[in-house]
Amino acid sequence: xxxxxxxxxxxxxxxxxxxxxxxxxxxxxxxxxxxxxxxxxxxxxxxxxxxxxxxxxxx
Amino acid sequence: xxxxxxxxxxxxxxxxxxxxxxxxxxxxxxxxxxxxxxxxxxxxxxxxxxxxxxxxxxxxxxxxxxxxxxxxxxxxxxxxxxxxxxxxxxxxxxxxxxxxxxxxxxxxxxxxxxxxxxxxxxxxxxxxxxxxxxxxxxxxxxxxxxxxxxxxxxxxxxxxxxxxxxxxxxxxxxxxxxxxxxxxxxxxxxxxxxxxxxxxxxxxxxxxxxxxxxxxxxxxxxxxxxxxxxxxxxxxxxxxxxxxxxxxxxxxxxxxxxxxxxxxxxxxxxxxxxxxxxxxxxxxxxxxxxxxxxxxxxxxxxxxxxxxxxxxxxxxxxxxxxxxxxxxxxxxxxxxxxxxxxxxxxxxxxxxxxxxxxxxxxxxxxxxxxxxxxxxxxxxxxxxxxxxxxxxxxxxxxxxxxxxxxxxxxxxxxxxxxxxxxxxxxxxxxxxxxxxxxxxxxxxxxxxxxxxxxxxxxxxxxxxxxxxxxxxxxxxxxxxxxxxxxxxxxxxxxxxxxxxxxxxxxxxxxxxxxxxxxxxxxxxxxxxxxxxxxxxxxxxxxxxxxxxxxxxxxxxxxxxxxxxxxxxxxxxxxxxxxxxxxxxxxxxxxxxxxxxxxxxxxxxxxxxxxxxxxxxxxxxxxxxxxxxxxxxxxxxxxxxxxxxxxxxxxxxxxxxxxxxxxxxxxxxxxxxx
Numbered sequence: 001x002x003x004x005x006x007x008x009x010x011x012x013x014x015x016x017x018x019x020x021x022x023x024x025x026x027x028x029x030x031x032x033x034x035x036x037x038x039x040x041x042x043x044x045x046x047x048x049x050x051x052x053x054x055x056x057x058x059x
Numbered sequence: 060x061x062x063x064x065x066x067x068x069x070x071x072x073x074x075x076x077x078x079x080x081x082x083x084x085x086x087x088x089x090x091x092x093x094x095x096x097x098x099x100x101x102x103x104x105x106x107x108x109x110x111x112x113x114x115x116x117x118x119x120x121x122x123x124x125x126x127x128x129x130x131x132x133x134x135x136x137x138x139x140x141x142x143x144x145x146x147x148x149x150x151x152x153x154x155x156x157x158x159x160x161x162x163x164x165x166x167x168x169x170x171x172x173x174x175x176x177x178x179x180x181x182x183x184x185x186x187x188x189x190x191x192x193x194x195x196x197x198x199x200x201x202x203x204x205x206x207x208x209x210x211x212x213x214x215x216x217x218x219x220x221x222x223x224x225x226x227x228x229x230x231x232x233x234x235x236x237x238x239x240x241x242x243x244x245x246x247x248x249x250x251x252x253x254x255x256x257x258x259x260x261x262x263x264x265x266x267x268x269x270x271x272x273x274x275x276x277x278x279x280x281x282x283x284x285x286x287x288x289x290x291x292x293x294x295x296x297x298x299x300x301x302x303x304x305x306x307x308x309x310x311x312x313x314x315x316x317x318x319x320x321x322x323x324x325x326x327x328x329x330x331x332x333x334x335x336x337x338x339x340x341x342x343x344x345x346x347x348x349x350x351x352x353x354x355x356x357x358x359x360x361x362x363x364x365x366x367x368x369x370x371x372x373x374x375x376x377x378x379x380x381x382x383x384x385x386x387x388x389x390x391x392x393x394x395x396x397x398x399x400x401x402x403x404x405x406x407x408x409x410x411x412x413x414x415x416x417x418x419x420x421x422x423x424x425x426x427x428x429x430x431x432x433x434x435x436x437x438x439x440x441x442x443x444x445x446x447x448x449x450x451x452x453x454x455x456x457x458x459x460x461x462x463x464x465x466x467x468x469x470x471x472x473x474x475x476x477x478x479x480x481x482x483x484x485x486x487x488x489x490x491x492x493x494x495x496x497x498x499x500x501x502x503x504x505x506x507x508x509x510x511x512x513x514x515x516x517x518x519x520x521x522x523x524x525x526x527x528x529x530x531x532x533x534x535x536x537x538x539x540x541x542x543x544x545x546x547x548x549x550x551x552x553x554x555x556x557x558x559x560x561x562x563x564x565x566x567x568x569x570x571x572x573x574x575x576x577x578x579x580x581x582x583x584x585x586x587x588x589x590x591x592x593x594x595x596x597x598x599x600x601x602x603x604x605x606x607x608x609x610x611x612x613x614x615x616x617x618x619x620x621x622x623x624x625x626x627x628x629x630x631x632x633x634x635x636x637x638x639x640x641x642x643x644x645x646x647x648x649x650x651x652x653x654x655x656x657x658x659x660x661x662x663x664x665x666x667x668x669x670x671x672x673x674x675x676x677x678x679x680x681x682x683x684x685x686x687x688x689x690x691x692x693x694x695x696x697x698x699x700x701x702x703x704x705x706x707x708x709x710x711x712x713x714x715x716x717x718x719x720x721x722x723x724x725x726x727x728x729x730x731x732x
Contacts, residue, residue: 002392002393004391004392004393004394005392005393005394005395007392008388008389008392008394008398009394009395009398012397012398012401012402015401015402015406015587016401016587016591018584018587019583019584019586019587019588020584020587020588020591021584022580022581022583022584023584023585023587023588023640026580026581026584026640026687027640027687030687030688030690030691031687031691032691
C-alpha cells in the first residue's frame with residue numbers, strides 16, 4: 001500500500017470516528033432534552049436551550 | 060450612560076423589528092400577532108443599554124401567559140425606562156396601553172411606528188403637541204425602513220438622565236374622585252410597594268384586580284373601604300361594571316388627545332385595500348377555496364421547472380464533479396475498495412443526495428415567507444380557526460400546527476400559549492402530523508420518481524392529508540381523553556403589507572442555512588453510521604451482501620410488518636428507522652442502502668416500489684413518529700415520558716392504519732378496474 005492509500009485509509013477512519021462521535025452526541029443531547037431543531041433563526045419560541053445559549057453568547 | 064429598557068407595545072406593532080434595528084439582532088419577525096411569546100434581551104449597538112423585547116399586550120390587565128410575562132417584567136424587574144412602541148395607523152387602541160404605562164410612573168419614550176403607512180393613508184400626527192399633552196418625548200419612526208431609529212435611543216438617554224416621568228393623567232371627575240379616595244385608603248401600605256406609584260395600584264384596585272390587593276397586603280378593613288368606593292363609583296355610572304367604567308374613562312381621555320393631535324383623511328370611512336382583499340380572501344364561501352388554491356400554486360411553483368433546473372445543477376455538481384474527483388483521487392492512490400464504498404456510496408450518496416433538494420426547500424420557504432410577510436398567513440389562521448371551531452376544536456391549536464409545517468420542535472414549544480393543560484397536550488399530540496420541512500425531501504424523491512406529471516399536486520395532498528388526519532384524531536381525542544370546553548381564540552388581522560425583500564430573503568437564507576448545517580452534521584453522521592451498519596455483520600466482519608449486514612438482519616426482521624402497507628423490503632424498513640434521527644435521513648439512508656443519489660436513486664426506487672406503495676410509504680413517513688429532537692421536546696413539554704410514549708404510539712398506530720387503508724383500498728380498486 002502506497003503512502004497515498006495509507007493517507008486515505010487514515011482519513012476514512014477519522015471520518016468514520018467523526019461520524020460516530022457526531023451521531024452519538026446528537027442522540028445523547030436530544031435524549032437529554034438539550035437539543036433543538038437547530039432552526040433557531042426561524043424560531044418564535046425563545047425558551048429553548050439552543051436559543052438561550054445563542055442569546056447569552058450574543059450578550 | 061446605560062440602563063435596562065423595556066420595549067412594550069401591542070401585538071404586531073413592530074417591537075421585534077425595532078429591537079432588531081436597535082440591537083443588530085436577527086430575531087424572527089412576522090406580520091402576525093403573537094410572534095414573540097417570551098421576552099428576549101439584547102444590548103444596543105449605540106449606547107450601553109440592555110433592551111428587553113416583551114410579548115405584545117393590549118393592556119396591563121393580563122389574561123394570557125405572554126401578557127402576564129410583560130406585566131410581571133415591568134412591575135418586578137423595575138426597568139430604568141420604557142420604550143412604548145405604538146402603531147400609528149391604530150393610534151386610539153394602542154394609546155390605551157400607553158395610558159396604563161404612564162400610571163407606572165417610569166421614564167418613558169413613546170415611539171410611533173409605521174409612520175410611512177400613516178402618510179400613505181393621508182393622515183398626519185402632530186407629534187410635538189402629542190408630546191406636550193402626554194408629557195413625554197415622542198419619536199415618529201418606520202422600523203421596517205429603519206427610519207429615525209437613532210433618535211429613539213437619544214430620547215431614552217435623555218429621559219433617564221433627566222428622570223423625565225410623564226405626569227399623572229387626570230380623568231373625568233367621578234373617576235378621579237374614586238382614584239383619590241382609594242389612594243387615601245392604601246397610602247399607608249407604601250413600604251410594601253416602593254417601586255410602583257400609588258396611582259397605578261389605585262387604578263388596578265378600581266378595576267377590581269385581586270392580585271394588586273394581595274401585593275399591597277391590604278387589611279380586611281382597607282379592602283372593605285376600597286369596595287365601598289368602587290360600589291359608589293359603579294352606582295354613578297351607566298355601565299355598572301368597574302372594569303368597563305375605568306376603560307371608558309381612559310378611552311375618553313384618549314379620544315380627546317387624538318382629536319387634538321391626529322388629522323385623519325375624510326375618506327377613512329371607505330374600505331381600505333386590506334378590507335377589499337379581505338372581503339374576498341376571508342369570505343365565508345371563498346376563503347377555503349382561495350387558501351387551497353394559493354397553497355396549490357405554491358407547491359406547483361416549488362416543484363416546477365425552476366426547482367428542477369436548480370436541483371439538476373446541484374446533482375451534476377455532486378455526481379459528476381465531486382464524486383468523479385473523489386473517485387479519481389482514490390484510483391490514483393490505489394486506495395482499498397472499502398474506501399470507495401464509504402466515500403462514494405456512504406458520504407456522497409447520503410449527504411449529496413439530500414443537497415439536491417436544497418433548491419426546492421429554498422423556493423418553498425421563499426413562498427411561505429412572502430405569504431407570511433404580506434399578512435396572508437394570519438388570514439389563513441383566521442380561516443382555519445373558523446373551520447376548526449365548527450368542529451369543536453380550538454383555533455389556538457392552529458398557530459402551532461401552521462408552525463409545524465416548518466419544524467415540529469418549535470411548534471411543540473409554541474403550544475405554551477395555551478393555558479388549558481388538556482388542550483395543550485392535545486395540540487402537542489397533533490402537531491407531528493403536520494408535514495415538516497424535512498419530510499419534503501422524502502416527498503420530492505418519491506413524487507419525482509413516480510408522479511412526475513403531478514408532482515406538485517401529490518406533495519400538496521400530503522400537506523392536506525396531514526392536516527385532515529390531525530383534525531380527525533383531534534376530534535377523537537376530544538371526545539374521549541380530552542373532554543371539556545376549549546379556550547376562546549382572539550386574533551388580530553394585521554393589514555396587508557408589501558413583503559420586504561430583505562426580510563423574505565433573510566428568512567429563506569436562514570432556512571437554507573439550517574438545512575445545510577443539518578446536512579453537514581446529522582445527515583453526514585447518519586450516512587456513516589448507516590454505511591457501517593450496512594457493511595458489517597453482527598460479528599463485525601465486512602460483508603459483500605448487505606442483506607447479511609447488521610441492518611440487513613434487523614430490516615429483514617421488521618420488514619414483514621410493513622408488507623401489508625406495500626413496502627416490505629428490508630431497505631424501506633431500515634430507512635424508516637433512520638428517520639427517527641432526522642426525517643431527511645430517510646432519503647440519505649435510501650441513497651446509502653441503494654448506493655445511489657439524485658436521478659439514479661429515483662431510478663432504483665422506481666424498480667423497488669410501485670406508485671401505490673410509494674404513496675403509502677410517503678403517507679407513513681408523513682404520519683409516524685417525529686424525529687428524536689422533536690420527541691425529546693414533546694417529552695419535556697408534556698412533562699412526562701409516559702405521555703410522550705403514548706403520543707408516539709398513537710402516531711405510529713395512526714400512520715400504520717392510514718397507510719394500510721390507502722394501500723389495501725388502492726390495490727382493491729386496481730384489481731376491480
